[in-house]
Amino acid sequence: MNKYIIEREIPGAGELSDNELDQISDKSCSILKDMGTGIEWVESYVTDNKVYCVYKAENKDLIMRHAEQGGFPANAISEVKNMIRPKF
Structure with a gap:
């Protein structure tokens, strides 16, 4: 599977409560379960007005x-081509 970064524009995302984020997570996981093995949610990062999600999937x-x-925005979907890490 390929790795993707999804940019989701969600005004006020950084002000969502833990409960609201849990509800979004539960909805996403339920849909992923129904979709099967071709897509996997890795993690997400919440900023003031956007959520950046890391997914593995067979395709966009x-x-x-x-x-x-899920009714989730997906304003940009970018395939990860490579990664760099610090060399300490």
Whole structure:
């Protein structure tokens, strides 16, 4: 599977409560379970007005389908081509 970064514009995302974030997570996981093994949520980062999600998926279409089924924005989907890390 390929790795993708999904940018989701969600005004006020940084002000969402833990309970609200848990509800979003539960909804996402339920949809992912129904979709099967071709897509996997790795983690997400919440900023003031955006959420950046890291997913593994067979293709972008699966990520779009997940977003549509969940009612989640997917303003940009970028495939990760490589990674760099600090060399300490």
